[in-house]
Amino acid sequence: MVQSSVLGFPRMGKLRDLKKATEAYWGGKISRDELLAEGKRLRLEHWKIQQDAGVDVIPSNDFAFYDQVLDHHQLFGTIPERYSKYNLHALDEYFAMGRGLQKPEEGIDVPALEMVKWFDSNYHYVKPTLQDNQQYKLAAEPKPVTEFLEAKAAGIVTRPVILGPVSFLTLAKADRGQSVEPISQLDQLLPLYVELLSKLKAAGVEDVQIDEPVLVFDLAEKNKAAFKPAYEKLGSLGANAPRITLATYFGDIVHNIDVLANLQSLHSIHIDLVRNPEQLDTVVAALGPNQVLSAGVVDGRNIWKTNFKAAIEKVENAIQKLGKERVIVATSSSLLHVPHTLASEKTLDAEVRDWFSFAVEKASEVAVIAKAVTEGPAAVREQLEANAKSVQARASSARTNDPAVKARQAAVTADMHNRRSEFTQRLAEQTKTLKLPLFPTTTIGSFPQTKEIRIQRNKFTKGEITPEEYEKFIEAEIREVVKIQEELDLDVFVHGEPERNDMVQYFGERLTGYVFTTHAWVQSYGSRCVRPPIIVGDVSRPAAMTVKESKYAASVSPKPMKGMLTGPITCLRWSFPRDDVHQSVQAQQLALAIRDEVVDLEAAGIQVIQVDEPALREGLPLRTGSERVAYLKWAVDSFKLSTAGVTDGTQIHSHFCYSEFQDFFHAIAALDADVLSIENSKSDAKLLRVFVDEKYPRHIGPGVYDIHSPRIPSEEEIKVRIEEMLQYLTPAQLNINPDCGLKTRGWTETKAALTNMVNAAKFFRAKYAQ
Ligand SMILES: CN1c2c(nc(N)[nH]c2=O)NC[C@@H]1CNc1ccc(C(=O)N[C@@H](CCC(=O)N[C@@H](CCC(=O)N[C@@H](CCC(=O)O)C(=O)O)C(=O)O)C(=O)O)cc1
Ligand SMILES: N[C@@H](CCS)C(=O)O
Numbered sequence: 001m002v003q004s005s006v007l008g009f010p011r012m013g014k015l016r017d018l019k020k021a022t023e024a025y026w027g028g029k030i031s032r033d034e035l036l037a038e039g040k041r042l043r044l045e046h047w048k049i050q051q052d053a054g055v056d057v058i059p060s061n062d063f064a065f066y067d068q069v070l071d072h073h074q075l076f077g078t079i080p081e082r083y084s085k086y087n088l089h090a091l092d093e094y095f096a097m098g099r100g101l102q103k104p105e106e107g108i109d110v111p112a113l114e115m116v117k118w119f120d121s122n123y124h125y126v127k128p129t130l131q132d133n134q135q136y137k138l139a140a141e142p143k144p145v146t147e148f149l150e151a152k153a154a155g156i157v158t159r160p161v162i163l164g165p166v167s168f169l170t171l172a173k174a175d176r177g178q179s180v181e182p183i184s185q186l187d188q189l190l191p192l193y194v195e196l197l198s199k200l201k202a203a204g205v206e207d208v209q210i211d212e213p214v215l216v217f218d219l220a221e222k223n224k225a226a227f228k229p230a231y232e233k234l235g236s237l238g239a240n241a242p243r244i245t246l247a248t249y250f251g252d253i254v255h256n257i258d259v260l261a262n263l264q265s266l267h268s269i270h271i272d273l274v275r276n277p278e279q280l281d282t283v284v285a286a287l288g289p290n291q292v293l294s295a296g297v298v299d300g301r302n303i304w305k306t307n308f309k310a311a312i313e314k315v316e317n318a319i320q321k322l323g324k325e326r327v328i329v330a331t332s333s334s335l336l337h338v339p340h341t342l343a344s345e346k347t348l349d350a351e352v353r354d355w356f357s358f359a360v361e362k363a364s365e366v367a368v369i370a371k372a373v374t375e376g377p378a379a380v381r382e383q384l385e386a387n388a389k390s391v392q393a394r395a396s397s398a399r400t401n402d403p404a405v406k407a408r409q410a411a412v413t414a415d416m417h418n419r420r421s422e423f424t425q426r427l428a429e430q431t432k433t434l435k436l437p438l439f440p441t442t443t444i445g446s447f448p449q450t451k452e453i454r455i456q457r458n459k460f461t462k463g464e465i466t467p468e469e470y471e472k473f474i475e476a477e478i479r480e481v482v483k484i485q486e487e488l489d490l491d492v493f494v495h496g497e498p499e500r501n502d503m504v505q506y507f508g509e510r511l512t513g514y515v516f517t518t519h520a521w522v523q524s525y526g527s528r529c530v531r532p533p534i535i536v537g538d539v540s541r542p543a544a545m546t547v548k549e550s551k552y553a554a555s556v557s558p559k560p561m562k563g564m565l566t567g568p569i570t571c572l573r574w575s576f577p578r579d580d581v582h583q584s585v586q587a588q589q590l591a592l593a594i595r596d597e598v599v600d601l602e603a604a605g606i607q608v609i610q611v612d613e614p615a616l617r618e619g620l621p622l623r624t625g626s627e628r629v630a631y632l633k634w635a636v637d638s639f640k641l642s643t644a645g646v647t648d649g650t651q652i653h654s655h656f657c658y659s660e661f662q663d664f665f666h667a668i669a670a671l672d673a674d675v676l677s678i679e680n681s682k683s684d685a686k687l688l689r690v691f692v693d694e695k696y697p698r699h700i701g702p703g704v705y706d707i708h709s710p711r712i713p714s715e716e717e718i719k720v721r722i723e724e725m726l727q728y729l730t731p732a733q734l735n736i737n738p739d740c741g742l743k744t745r746g747w748t749e750t751k752a753a754l755t756n757m758v759n760a761a762k763f764f765r766a767k768y769a770q
């Protein structure tokens, strides 16, 4: 019999129940026990959903209150002393690592650990952070064991998921000021895995899923060489350990296949056959005589209904080589990256709704495919027929195709990608008009999205207030944000983005070719979720999207007002993209729509325009080589196409909330943005060295404080950060801003943090004026 399996399930719940409970706990509105109980309720609900869908192998320990990678810090007892010294309850210590903690009355003030992108997804994990002389100790009650027993008590046998030792260490870093090389810690860490496997087995676990997604990277030699000894050691318990499924996803593992050959400790290997179907033959050939292939044929990263015929062909292909007992039908990755259920979508157009499948539906899909290949197509004839009909309907639908968009794309010329003059000439123009001081201060765009803003928007969406009332409300918000920026004495103002639910969803809702949902939330980090709009057809801009608000803000502001747009690559990557046309085509359509908006903003008198591209790096193919080169070409071209329609005097900003530019610096430089704002506050200022080494000529604002945490940075620490930056950037080049937008923050902390930031900038302005 061919089994079905899910690699991980979204944990927020049908109505973002986990987000609501977690935030209520942080706000002191519910107790710790109530939060723990809500977590337990959700876990059980999600196991039952999968059981009812007919999934054979159901994951456990895929649940996390903040982040599944952060869970491992507690599992291995690697909590940095700056958190453990406060002797907090384990749950509070965990949240302190995730989001920082500041309780002056109790003498507690600790920033969060660094958070970065999970591979090429829009999910963020907390980076494991190790010390020199790091000690390791397995938790007395390991979470994977506890959650397995919890499911077992409910009559559900699960397969616990843990992050593998090589991935944990490869994704880890040395703490600030420390020099430990994480992979050198393998020998100290492995005994904890062995102990954990032994405890899992004692608890009754038959199968464990160990995720080693770093196998899709081009690994450093040392990290690659770590696999064999690691998995030989994990095999040392023989029958006293659960069977191991080693899971990889988001790429192919062909280039690393040698490290998995002859690893007796592995019962099965999971591969992503949605992304890289061509790896099947190589991986099958490398399997030992009894090893099993877990075939990831249901997409864990996108919302399109699985094409059953194509998926069954892939699985049959594997079965032909291995036999039915040695193949499992699985999701390509965890379903963490897709929304909970399509059943909640009551307002979606029926035609397109039929094309989609979310987590609950995908759980059913793996079960149907497994049944089809086990018992033959007749056993699921109805489902196969309905599926073929949906697939056919989408392929032939008129709404995916817009000849006017195609004609416009055909008319794009090389010239349209370039600004009229070089930077020096543009700078001269911009200096004349903008008259900015040295170390100009600005923010990244959004100001706090207060409860009141969300309530008014909700009322407007439901028709409970008129468009005019909503517009008046937004104008009042803009006036307030302008007034606060005046009080703070910032230099380049923003309108605060109060009218936007999200920087991508907002644009998706205004562009043709998109559809959007009402409940399709996906976790982005911690308790924060996004509702990615869905690109179903050719994209175009029927009308201006942001001009009204920017123009209004400029009319009530004495300072330069920065227009604020989301770039084509970020619009593409933070949406659910089409899978029937190449992403470069979708990006170019978005670029043309944004180009029109940039030109309209300029015509409306906006002299500074920021086009955010935080997803540019996340889209970088995970392996180096030709695929990366090709991606960077079309990604950079899309940005340039979207911004190059303006005159020299208009200052183009772009923003990226990450600091790792080293491996694609030339692409960032090629964007030719006049000012770049980047995240930097939690990474080493040394990362800025690349700007010096490459003689980067334009202006840069490396973030001077972390906006993911409610913690208020002191003026002094911001000055230290700026001083560090000045080791790499010239005073004329350096702009002062936070790491990213302030929408998730409260007003009190925002004002306090920006006051400190502006004061720090003024200090350096005075110093360098002498
Ligand atoms: C900058 N980042 C972004 C990423 N991806 C995006 N798509 N957008 C981003 O901004 N990736 C990287 C980073 C970090 N990520 C995030 C992600 C999410 C948030 C965030 O604040 N999310 C909000 C939800 C935002 C939203 O769409 N809100 C809507 C709906 C609000 C709502 O919940 N309404 C209630 C009713 C109103 C009420 O009573 O409150 C409801 O529907 O029940 C809106 O504002 O209209 C979140 O809260 O998770 C930040 C950074
Ligand atoms: N302009 C956006 C960028 C976030 S990446 C904001 O400020 O929220």
Ligand SMILES: [Zn+2]
Residues within 6 Å of the ligand: 444, 614, 655, 656, 657, 739, 740, 741
């Ligand atoms: Zn950002």
